[in-house]
Amino acid sequence: MATVKNWQLKKDMKYPYEENRPNKQIAYIFDTNKCIACQTCTVACKTTWTSGKGEETMFFNNVETKPYGGYPLKWDLNTLKMMGEQSWDKVTGAYKGKTIFDDTKGENVNGWRPAERDYAFPNMGEDECSSNVNKGAFFSGIHDTWMFYLARICNHCTFPGCAAACPRKAIYKRPEDGIVLIDESRCRGYKECVKACPYKKTFFNMVTRTSEKCIGCYPLIEQGEQPRCVQTCIGKIRLQGFLSKPGEAKADNPIDQIVHIKKIALPLYPQYGTEPNVYYIPPIHVPTDFLHQMFGPGVDKAVAAYKNLKNDPDLLAAFLLFGNTPKITHHYKREGDFTVSYNEAGEVLAKVPMTEPVYVRPYDDKDHGTFRHNTP
Amino acid sequence: MKKKIFIAIMMVLSANLMNAQPITIKSEKVASVPLREINNALWTAATEYIVPIFPQNIANPMLAIPSVKNLKVKSINDGTTVGFLLEWTDSTKDIIVDADKFCDQVAIQLPMHPDTLPVFMMGNKKGRVHIIHWKGIWQNDVENGFRDVKDAYPNYWADIYPMAEKQGDGTNGKFAKDISASDYSKGQGNNFMPASYAGNPMSIFDRKEPSEECMAEGYGTLTTQTTQNATAWGVWENNTWKVIITRPIVSPDKDDAPLTAPTKIAFAIWNGHFENISGKKHYAQWTDLIIQK
């Protein structure tokens, strides 16, 4: 076991291989506050990559309802239970507990393997609230029951659990963009990765008898385009780009601005130790105890910053890039009333107004001799 | 440095185990080697050697709980083909592989250069080994046909399988779910079968032999040979697996280990019921092997 630096945990931790950060690290930001669980992302990914034989119950992208949903079943609860109670240092924000690479006893990673049936209920718990809404609460304003949608894909982790567990080294992280891939010519279907990935984002294919995972849509990435699940997102909750190494953040990179500088988007279950690279803006209406467990100690500040978004134009400018160009934004700039997105070569990809113009159309349309009203 | 220490430990381990159990497996000369009849008189008459089996606990992932104690080995040859009958107790027949299912397996291992004997666990760099591997799931493929999605889930439904040449639309009672993996893989559908597309030997849908011939030079280097000239056949009865593995004594394949001079043989067993897979296996280290003329 080597010792590596995990910036999300603010500490050194054990990992079977030396720290070897890629030249560029693919990263995604998902704003949970905007997701409507339309599953367009799920279907876009599925029709593109996993609609073949043996992939029937395989979803590289899934959207589940928290607190009760989960695909595969109990993917998060089982890992939390396996790891037991752990803690963060309240003052420094450093993680004090164990990761999946600690005390592994005869394996490289601590994990558990889902049963076949666990993949059979991708919409388990869908739209279910944390508790019943008391009679009348609906009418009296804010009530204390809650739910939110959690969109999930492979995190293209800096320290992938899947790669750590593969005895054949058939899983690798690409140096050019940090995408984690399974070499389909070398995988022998040992399912060690399925057991090891704490996010359960490698899947066994019963027909080809090998494991498969999200490929980060690398053919698109190589052409400067964002992945399918990002491009198609109806709620414009997603942004894909590249995250700079810790300590090298650039203010004009929207991913850096949101993750490293303003720290408003947080990793999912960072305590597992894989340094996942999908960053979530936590849902602002959910009890913070639940969110601390899920996104770590940065939650309170992230929620406060999100609520203050309208007063932080640079951050707001980064947010306006979500869903406004199919291409990958490498840099952005606030120019007057616009936020401008640039590709790697410095060419303009999109210009988005900071404030959308508002048109008020008269109820009584004299030109057409009609009345306008909302028709549901 | 780490590797050297590791090899040294393995050698000490080998020496200890060898001192404890000095066995020489002698392959007896017979008229012919029955390839599939495990109860053939020629096999029954052959000398039985009992080889002690140990849980793999040298490299991760290790086998925590062993379930096999020893392996009964018989060997016969007819001057051209050599066969090994491997027999071990296993109260469950596991011949299916799925997200949570593992199959029983057994393998023999022969050194490419018996004079500079490589480590018994998959060889080492420049110390190549030749492995013949029988898998329960492959036995099932050959005996009962490929286990397709429909076989596993008779009531499942698929609207379409993209790029299937014949898109089951219900004509002649055929729907998408009736398209076999083999047919799907032959057309454009192979684009949706990544491992098959990549030529992975795990993804063969019309298998003829339940054996795989491989070579290795250490952990994680197992590679399928281009020429497959071994055979295997397994039968499970009375809580026991009996598996015959055969190969030519003199092989034209340069990747096959030599057998004419005295050499060594090692074994590995996986118990699918206990989720044995990859390094989670039982092993027997090098044993002397003589093919009698």
Ligand code: SF4
């Ligand atoms: S497409 Fe976007 S809004 Fe719809 S479910 Fe997916 S992430 Fe949520």
Ligand code: SF4
């Ligand atoms: S999320 Fe899972 S599959 Fe993806 S890189 Fe991390 S450990 Fe591997």
Ligand code: SF4
């Ligand atoms: S990045 Fe591509 S492969 Fe991965 S979940 Fe999104 S659409 Fe699917």
